Amino acid sequence: MMPDFLVFQLHGALASWGDIAVGEHRPSAGHPSKSAITGLLAAAIGVDRQDDESQLRLSRDYRLAVCVIEAGELLRDYHTVQVPGGKREYASRSDELMFDKQNLNTILSQRDYRTDALYQIAIECCSDAPLYPLEELREKLLNPHFTLYLGRKSCPVSLPLFPQLSTGCSLKQAFDQYPSEKAATWTYALKPKQTKLRSYYWESGFSEETLTGLTATMAYPRRDQVSSRQRWQFSNRDEFYCAETRQGEL
Numbered sequence: 001m002m003p004d005f006l007v008f009q010l011h012g013a014l015a016s017w018g019d020i021a022v023g024e025h026r027p028s029a030g031h032p033s034k035s036a037i038t039g040l041l042a043a044a045i046g047v048d049r050q051d052d053e054s055q056l057r058l059s060r061d062y063r064l065a066v067c068v069i070e071a072g073e074l075l076r077d078y079h080t081v082q083v084p085g086g087k088r089e090y091a092s093r094s095d096e097l098m099f100d101k102q103n104l105n106t107i108l109s110q111r112d113y114r115t116d117a118l119y120q121i122a123i124e125c126c127s128d129a130p131l132y133p134l135e136e137l138r139e140k141l142l143n144p145h146f147t148l149y150l151g152r153k154s155c156p157v158s159l160p161l162f163p164q165l166s167t168g169c170s171l172k173q174a175f176d177q178y179p180s181e182k183a184a185t186w187t188y189a190l191k192p193k194q195t196k197l198r199s200y201y202w203e204s205g206f207s208e209e210t211l212t213g214l215t216a217t218m219a220y221p222r223r224d225q226v227s228s229r230q231r232w233q234f235s236n237r238d239e240f241y242c243a244e245t246r247q248g249e250l
Contacts, residue, residue, distance in 0.1 A: 013115065
């Protein structure tokens with residue numbers, strides 16, 4: 001029996017999908033992370049950031065797949081950031097800046113964004129008793145409690161999410177049947193017909209029947225499974241990838 005899917009779109013002038021960061025560079029992946037989608041669902045529902053239990057339930061109860069319609073362009077933002085001198089340890093960023101205002105140094109920082117990207121997101125329940133059924137999640141996405149953003153608070157969504165329920169179909173069919181022209185008419189109207197590459201990403205746990213039409217050509221670990229939202233701790237999960245070329249598509 002095929003599962004049900006909740007499919008919605010994400011589009012923004014800017015998006016930033018956090019990846020492992022070391023030093024001054026804050027990179028962005030080319031497609032949404034599971035932690036970002038978990039946070040977006042939590043914002044729509046109204047789950048507080050400090051509610052670790054509900055955040056973990058959202059991460060565990062739903063399985064994620066992404067279809068990249070437009071990957072967007074890479075934008076690298078250049079920053080200068082003030083940091084305190086010396087080797088003293090601080091409990092927070094506020095403590096850093098307040099301790100000794102006369103002893104501040106400056107470091108360089110680079111942050112990556114994706115510009116004008118468009119994604120489709122598919123959510124499947126992987127729990128017999130999920131925190132919210134897919135229909136309720138759909139209603140929350142239509143009327144979100146908090147502002148929805150794409151990885152960073154400086155990256156709000158630019159279009160309604162237009163969430164749709166798909167039943168009795170494979171994952172690929174759920175993406176193919178999504179009414180893109182209705183969801184983002186102006187986005188598609190501006191793009192001429194051309195050869196298009198669509199990229200698909202999904203995590204482990206989907207059944208073989210559900211994955212009909214999708215054959216993974218790559219598998220790799222991605223460190224974006226929420227372990228503790230309060231402590232900003234994440235664990236690895238396996239992600240799979242394949243792509244297809246479509247002719248004459250909007």
